[in-house]
Amino acid sequence: MIEPRTLKGFRDHLPAQALARERVLEIARRVYRSYGFAPIDTPALEYLEILTGKGSDETDKQLYRFKDHGGRDVGLRFDLTVPFARFAAQHVHDLGLPFKRYHMAAVWRGENTQRGRYREFMQCDFDTIGTTSPVADLEMVLVVHGLLAAIGIERFTIRVNDRRVLGGILGRLGLAERSTAVLRSLDKLGKATPEAVAAELSAHGVEAGAVAALLEMAGLSGPPADVLARLETLVGDSEQGRAGVAALTAIVAGARDAGVPDGRVVIDPSIARGLDYYTGVVLESFLDDLPTLGSICSGGRYDNLAGLYTKQPLPGVGASLGIDRLLAGLEELGQASTVETPAEVFLVHFDERHLADYLRIAAALREAGMGVEFFPEAKKVGQQLKLAAKRGFPAALVIGSDEFAAGTAQFKNLATQQSATIDWHGDLHVLADAVHSQLEAMRHT
């Protein structure tokens, strides 16, 4: 006998988790599509040189790599950005520009499994490439907002910054050449105290006045207009800095024009998002009730996606939903569903002599748009209802010989255990309508 087990760092998704994930994926698909992003897919396996070309030493170390049957060096993708860069370089002439794509798929990293990290997880990316238009930057913010709102999260904040604001301020302070070290120190804010970060900056030789300016910048908060006014002063006449402030101003105005409620999008000058890749607008998103979870949806603008694979410059902007982190957060907040079935109605198999009737009833309910699980065996009703309740069916339909003779049915609310009698006189349409109404009524109480 072989022991049934999953590899360390890997996990199965049982129905409750798989349903929760499918729900979010469906919403992401709908929102991405509503802005004209089209799906693509790429292979899980790529030539190793494609994957190692772009990654950092860290991702190289985490790569699942091996030789395939033809002796080729291959690897499993560790993100969706590198495959998209390869894809864009390969197909740009067929695709046309600008090109908007989404890609929702698994990625693999052989990383340390401490801290609840998994070696297989999903990413849900969307990007617009082939344009430097600020409209594409704004659209990223609108999509992230639309996505989190559609998932049903009530309290969340999208934090936006522009790398050029940071660049402009660093330039003005004479720190342009030390920007990597400075940003790395500033990135510790939130985890470390401002005093500790100030000490680290001083240790890097940053003067006291500059330290104060940097900490003021990183600590700015409040209404976007106030933060922008203060940033305008801090960037002074730096052309780069002024471009960044203008971009953020346009995003705040555009989000309002597109109907985003005030307070959902804030300017947060402490956000840097990596040190090299992003060149313009950057964005992170947080659950207000669980800020320690970290960003659940992050992205930004970059100058060139696919420089390793093509000479054609492909500027773009995009973000990625961290679906596994989000689902873990919803679980921690007690907002995760534990329902194990996608169907609404559990049709009890009461009397096998009525099999043909049950089949007709199930077909009529499905025809009317309801999901129906018909129990395959005429087991004891109590046993059937127990399983239905365990699985989280909202309702069960019980129709035995007496009910068939009388033209009735028992509609059972499995949460409250209350029953209602439906008179359907043998008319399947009447029955389907009545069950539908009962389910609607349950949803509204």
Next chain:
Amino acid sequence: MIEPRTLKGFRDHLPAQALARERVLEIARRVYRSYGFAPIDTPALEYLEILTGKGSDETDKQLYRFKDHGGRDVGLRFDLTVPFARFAAQHVHDLGLPFKRYHMAAVWRGENTQRGRYREFMQCDFDTIGTTSPVADLEMVLVVHGLLAAIGIERFTIRVNDRRVLGGILGRLGLAERSTAVLRSLDKLGKATPEAVAAELSAHGVEAGAVAALLEMAGLSGPPADVLARLETLVGDSEQGRAGVAALTAIVAGARDAGVPDGRVVIDPSIARGLDYYTGVVLESFLDDLPTLGSICSGGRYDNLAGLYTKQPLPGVGASLGIDRLLAGLEELGQASTVETPAEVFLVHFDERHLADYLRIAAALREAGMGVEFFPEAKKVGQQLKLAAKRGFPAALVIGSDEFAAGTAQFKNLATQQSATIDWHGDLHVLADAVHSQLEAMRHT
């Protein structure tokens, strides 16, 4: 510069293909769910011993296998059945029985890439385990029918048989011990002539009378009632054979009760589907207009899913949609969509001074359920419309300064190039309703 390319036997999905696949996956998800099948997911990587335990020599040879960072022998799954067996054995106590699951995911086989085969492809499986009820067998037929009908295929046939009918007839003919060789010969019907198969059977030492009976059985066709009557004679008093005929009779009756049109489900005694795994009802499905494509959805009943991993017997029944084969078939029949966008409306970026208006319009249309791509740059209108037509948008909305002043909009049907003027008087709801009506009217012509 690194050459952007995919591995031999692997392929990218560009938007038109990815959209076609997502459409079928969405339909499969909806149909599976409507019968109460719940989603699950398992890791792409498994311990090698899990994968090699069950597979044949052929699948063992095709396995992508390697040592992971911890020195474990691992492999990429080559189907969804073996992972499901491992999953069921591991989680059966949490799941409860009977358990109905679907699983739609990629699998990998390092096989010969001739004949248009790919080394990465998707499977869409559904199974009911933990019951021997004939209702579950019938439900498999209903799900396959519902699935193919919902995909929009008008002409297809589901061919059903029962392994026990074959077993009963072989027993009666005294061939029970040679059943593997006989079934392997019979399996060649369709590719080889009946004469060639008869010669092969004779060479195996099957007597002339038995050869005639076997070929008669395998060649039976026509209305299910006629085929069943003939099979009843052929199985004689074989208990096993009579059980098989009874099961097929119940499926034909049940499919009719559940509303499946006559002719969609036929009894085809030539279908055997592998030699060892299946033990009861077996099923294959074919496009009537492209029978040479082979079965696009196949399955059957088995006695024990997970005998390698648990002592608990897990009988079940299920089928798998060959989505890549189906999509290839639809393409061959000229029924594949070439549309590259999921959105209906292309909103032309005519005049950047009206950016705020465009944002409001796009938001209003999305709010009303339409997908809208707003072009990010105020390029020449002709250039924008050309890209929109290339991508297959049904319609474009053109609103310039004159239109804004007059409270009008040009709705352009990109297939016919005809334009209609919409009077919306600056009222976003009026505009959204009018665009929706225009799109509806286009769908109905």
